[in-house]
Amino acid sequence: MLAEDRIFRALSDPSRRALFERLAKGEAAVRDLTPRAGISQPAVSQHLAVLREAGLVAERRQGRLVYYRVQPKGLRPLIDWIAHYQAFWTDRLDQLAALLKEMDE
Amino acid sequence: MNANAETKSISMELDLPHAPAKVWRALTDPALLAKWLMSTTMEPVVGKAFTFKAPSGPGWDGTVQCEMKEIVPEKLLRYTWGGAGLDGTVVTWTLSPTDSGGTLLRLEHSGFGADKSQARYYEGAKWGWQSMAGDKLGRVLAEIS
Numbered sequence: 415m416l417a418e419d420r421i422f423r424a425l426s427d428p429s430r431r432a433l434f435e436r437l438a439k440g441e442a443a444v445r446d447l448t449p450r451a452g453i454s455q456p457a458v459s460q461h462l463a464v465l466r467e468a469g470l471v472a473e474r475r476q477g478r479l480v481y482y483r484v485q486p487k488g489l490r491p492l493i494d495w496i497a498h499y500q501a502f503w504t505d506r507l508d509q510l511a512a513l514l515k516e517m518d519e
Numbered sequence: 520m521n522a523n524a525e526t527k528s529i530s531m532e533l534d535l536p537h538a539p540a541k542v543w544r545a546l547t548d549p550a551l552l553a554k555w556l557m558s559t560t561m562e563p564v565v566g567k568a569f570t571f572k573a574p575s576g577p578g579w580d581g582t583v584q585c586e587m588k589e590i591v592p593e594k595l596l597r598y599t600w601g602g603a604g605l606d607g608t609v610v611t612w613t614l615s616p617t618d619s620g621g622t623l624l625r626l627e628h629s630g631f632g633a634d635k636s637q638a639r640y641y642e643g644a645k646w647g648w649q650s651m652a653g654d655k656l657g658r659v660l661a662e663i664s
Contacts, residue, residue, distance in 0.1 A: 495608075496631050500529050503626060507533050509555040514537045514545055 421488070424468035429453060430461045434484065437471055441483040528629035536621045539593040539614045546596055546612055557583070561598075563590055569598075585610075600628065 469488040589597040
């Protein structure tokens with residue numbers, strides 16, 4: 415899956431979006447997030463795992479607690495225009511070459 | 520990351536066995552452009568605004584806003600390429616005849632990061648998320664900047 419797709423998928427869920435918005439305000443442990451999220455602790459952990467896999471949050475262990483925080487750089491793939499257009503133009507130039515082959519002189 | 524105005528560009532070259540006149544047609548005829556690039560309202564008039572239209576994606580209506588900047592038939596074509604947080608980039612096509620009667624086609628897409636990169640960063644992210652998250656996320660992005 416593309417990084418963009420992972421990010422969009424992670425944020426397409428309202429609970430995960432709420433968690434991300436909460437973490438944007440500051441680092442928090444799962445137990446701090448649970449009461450507010452209105453969902454069970456395992457569910458919160460699962461949502462956090464999806465956010466982490468999408469590169470949107472990072473975790474830090476301290477004793478028995480795991481703290482989560484937002485990774486601002488996690489948003490970069492959404493706007494990595496250079497990479498996007500590099501792929502775009504490579505693909506389109508292939509199509510142009512194919513079209514020119516079909517065209518009359 | 521340095522937020523100052525260093526711009527970046529993409530350039531690609533294609534060595535084609537077709538004459539410049541034919542390649543030029545593929546770059547400027549809307550009916551042909553629709554077949555390999557996108558459907559477009561392009562007209563061969565300097566200063567004229569036009570669009571490319573792609574299938575819309577998440578958070579994007581699929582429209583690229585352009586303005587024709589320079590036309591030298593069979594040699595050079597330049598237009599701006601913007602909209603959706605990507606304003607200020609420029610697409611330039613250069614055609615050079617080759618010894619074998621073909622064309623060396625060069626594409627340059629320049630001007631990435633012409634703005635302060637941080638502003639562009641969040642602008643782009645906001646754009647990307649518009650359809651899914653709405654304004655609230657935009658505010659969050661502003662907070663973590």
